[in-house]
Amino acid sequence: MSTPPKDQRKRVTLTKLAEMRALGEPIVMITAYDHPSALVVEQAGVDVVLVGDSAANNVLGYTDTVPVTVEELLMLTRAVRRGLKTPLLVGDLPFGSYEASDAQAIATAHRFVKEASCDAIKLEGGGASADRARAIIRAGVPVMGHIGLTPQTATMLGGYRAQGRTAARAKQVFDDALALQEAGCFSIVFEAIPAEVTDAIMPYLEIPVIGIGAGPSTDGQVLVLHDLLAIHDDFKPKFAKRFAAVKEEMLRGVEAYAEEVRTRKFPAPEHTYGIAPEELERFRDSLAPVEHHARR
Ligand SMILES: Nc1nc(=O)c2c([nH]1)NC[C@@H]1CN(c3ccc(C(=O)N[C@@H](CCC(=O)O)C(=O)O)cc3)CN21
Numbered sequence: 563m564s565t566p567p568k569d570q571r572k573r574v575t576l577t578k579l580a581e582m583r584a585l586g587e588p589i590v591m592i593t594a595y596d597h598p599s600a601l602v603v604e605q606a607g608v609d610v611v612l613v614g615d616s617a618a619n620n621v622l623g624y625t626d627t628v629p630v631t632v633e634e635l636l637m638l639t640r641a642v643r644r645g646l647k648t649p650l651l652v653g654d655l656p657f658g659s660y661e662a663s664d665a666q667a668i669a670t671a672h673r674f675v676k677e678a679s680c681d682a683i684k685l686e687g688g689g690a691s692a693d694r695a696r697a698i699i700r701a702g703v704p705v706m707g708h709i710g711l712t713p714q715t716a717t718m719l720g721g722y723r724a725q726g727r728t729a730a731r732a733k734q735v736f737d738d739a740l741a742l743q744e745a746g747c748f749s750i751v752f753e754a755i756p757a758e759v760t761d762a763i764m765p766y767l768e769i770p771v772i773g774i775g776a777g778p779s780t781d782g783q784v785l786v787l788h789d790l791l792a793i794h795d796d797f798k799p800k801f802a803k804r805f806a807a808v809k810e811e812m813l814r815g816v817e818a819y820a821e822e823v824r825t826r827k828f829p830a831p832e833h834t835y836g837i838a839p840e841e842l843e844r845f846r847d848s849l850a851p852v853e854h855h856a857r858r
């Protein structure tokens with residue numbers, strides 16, 4: 563299916579995502595953390611945009627997603643919102659902003675909707691998170707679940723490792739998926755789960771599943787923008803395919819700029835402002851004679 567021109571696109575709704583699932587049309591989801599990226603993903607015609615808590619490592623320089631705060635993510639999410647018209651915008655609740663109680667979870671979800679105009683929020687985990695998800699949904703905010711490799715609690719999972727690789731752990735993933743569906747989530751992200759395990763779970767789910775390292779049978783795929791564009795070159799899990807080499811291009815550009823400044827090739831006349839000759843002459847006449855030259 564080709565992407566219609568920008569001005570003809572309709573806003574993506576939860577209903578639209580459910581229809582895409584029913585029709586077997588793959589759902590395209592991507593992260594964005596700033597305004598220029600939002601403009602690019604809007605123009606490319608993606609369906610869902612996540613301002614991931616992965617902004618922590620991808621744009622804020624933290625080593626993992628644990629320290630990023632609600633305030634930090636809200637600032638980035640607002641910047642993305644200003645660039646989006648069509649895709650569904652999902653805010654990612656950071657670690658520590660929803661686990662303590664239903665009241666905490668609802669208050670945080672409402673901030674993402676009221677202060678950054680998110681269409682929905684995402685939170686990590688099955689079990690207890692399913693209760694938090696239910697509470698947020700009852701409070702009027704659509705929730706996307708996220709199971710398998712849940713980076714906020716990676717320490718408890720034994721590090722960044724694929725999940726569901728034994729019969730018992732696969733059953734855990736299955737139970738988590740059903741708990742989130744039962745709680746009323748409109749969609750679930752499956753991260754780093756063997757494709758065969760995903761295949762086996764899919765027939766039990768009625769809501770769109772978006773995979774990242776979960777094989778080809780999910781209803782859609784999500785990747786981190788910085789991974790698929792290679793804006794950095796230090797993150798390469800198995801699922802991260804590179805579709806462009808943006809860091810290389812950025813480096814080339816900055817090196818070329820530095821070189822032209824050092825060789826005085828830049829700025830050229832076309833980058834330089836003029837003044838009418840008579841104005842320049844009057845200006846010069848108004849100056850006292852030059853007494854000494856600092857240089858040149
Ligand atoms: N740039 C970026 N991309 C992401 O996908 C991402 C983030 N950042 N930050 C938050 C989390 C962290 N994620 C991660 C981090 C590491 C692996 C990783 O090293 N995976 C190993 C698994 C090895 C195994 O289980 O055998 C791999 O080789 O794929 C996977 C996902 C996913 N999220």
Ligand SMILES: CC(C)C(=O)C(=O)O
Binds near residue numbers: 613
């Ligand atoms: C990878 C996606 C699902 C995510 O949660 C993030 O980027 O924060």
Ligand SMILES: [Mg+2]
Binds near residue numbers: 614654
């Ligand atoms: Mg996340």
